[in-house]
Amino acid sequence: MSDERLFGLQRHERLMDELRRHGAVRVKELAALLGVSELTIRRDITALAAQNLLTKVHGGATLPTDLAPASAQRRHRAAPRFTIGMVVPSLDYYWPPIVGGARSAAAAQGVAIQLRGSTYDWAEDRRQISRLIEAQQVQGLLLAPNLEGDGVGEMVQWIDNLPVPVILVERQPPRWTPTKHQLEFVRSDHALGVELAVRHLHDQGHRSLGLLLSKGSPTSAHLARGWDLVCAELGIPAGLVIRESVTMDQPGHRDTIAQLLAQCRAAGTTALVIHSDPDAMSVAQYCAEQGIAIPDDLAIVAYDDEIAQLVEPALTAVRPPKSMVGRIAVEQMVARLTEGRRRPNQRVLVNPELVIRDSSMPLPFALPPA
Structure with a gap:
């Protein structure tokens, strides 16, 4: 070539x-x-x-x-080989690249996507999924339902009984569920993502780190597991884990950030991993207002990399492979529809990447003017 x-x-x-x-x-x-x-x-x-x-x-x-x-x-465009329904909880933050990856793969595979937006709510998930099924136009479903809370078993059973194949996207059912079919999924390996962040900060000399988890996010459980594992492997404290949203649209976010930073000072914490970008941006902005220098006084790694590059200084961020998750989900569904039940079930984890920017690296030494 x-x-x-x-x-x-x-x-x-x-x-x-x-x-x-x-x-x-x-x-x-x-x-x-x-x-x-x-x-x-x-x-x-x-x-x-x-x-x-x-x-x-x-x-x-x-x-x-x-x-x-x-x-x-x-x-x-010829007539599509298959029509795949896709239900996601949001059509703005995080999910557009996943949908874009799915659409791109669908175009390459000669299949159609019917997209529905839902919320992080079981009732709305069921309503949107039921609409797609009742229209009798889809041969498979890519779903990102709410799988949090006490009723998760019931929701998984309901999904398992749908009349078309299902692949979960950025979702994972409990490791073992008494279902007819062990549900397939494609998701980002968020535990590995937080490990990338922690190991990077460790390489920069940080030994006392904190983790701020976005309250109520399905990603939080994976991040917490990865955090515990990597901290244990590196022999550093894992105790400073705070589950609280601090985005600017949350009432009292400044007080919450002030309390967070007070905990960091008390623990000698020099670096934070923050999920997600809006929360990291809020912390960075508050630090700037209070004269806390990033990264000299506090290093920050954001998780999601949607808007992390827009902050000053630009935030180092873990970037989940969102478009690739959507792409693989479509390819996996097409293979399922083509090969049927003789195809072994697959559960796919896709690796994130770490995008290193100014918020976690020592600032370059500035020479005095000549």
Whole structure:
């Protein structure tokens, strides 16, 4: 394979990564990011649009959408092999890249996605799932239901009895449940994600760390387990774990952050892992107001990497593989629908990555002016 061909494939992969992450891309920004001409990016977009991996728009591209012109749909789309229903608890924070990855994989696989937005509520989950089933248009379901609380067994049983195959997305049922089928899932390995954060901070010399968990998040249990394991392996205290939301839209968030930082001072804590980005941003902003220097006085690693780069200083963050989770879920469902019950059940964990920025690294020494 020629270098030119290889570089083209690499550009296409990077372009699609940016598209899945943001939902839309602009030619000018991509050209600057990839260090090529705008003409080259336009050609790349045209080539990917011909494969129905994206939709060309003026000045850029978006993920494939049913809003594309009918003539373009007729040129690029045959009748879908399958229609897959997808129910997610949010259509704004965290979930758009997962949906984008699912749509991209669906376009490549020749299948359709019917998307429904729900909430973190069993009743609404059931209502949206039931609507998809009653319409008799879907052959499989990708679901992210609420699996917290005392009624989780009942919800898992209800899902297990649905008349079409189900794959859970960013969700995991209890390790053992008395169901006809052990439910398949695809999710980020959040325990590994927090381990990446802790080991990075440990490498920077921090020995007293704290973990701030977003209250009520399904991710919290995985983060807490990973935290206990890595702290035990490194021989550092694991006691400072706080389960509280401190986003700016929470009443009394400043008082909560003040109490958190008082606990850090009392424990000699020099670094925090904070889930999620909005909470980390709130802590960073409060620190700036109080003259607490990041990372000199307190290092911070955020978890989610949705908006972590927008803070000053930019926050080091663990980035769950959101678009890849959506992509693998669709590919797994297509394999299930194609091969049937002879295909062994799969439970897939996808590794996050650590994006290192200024909030966890020593600031460079500034030379005095000449």
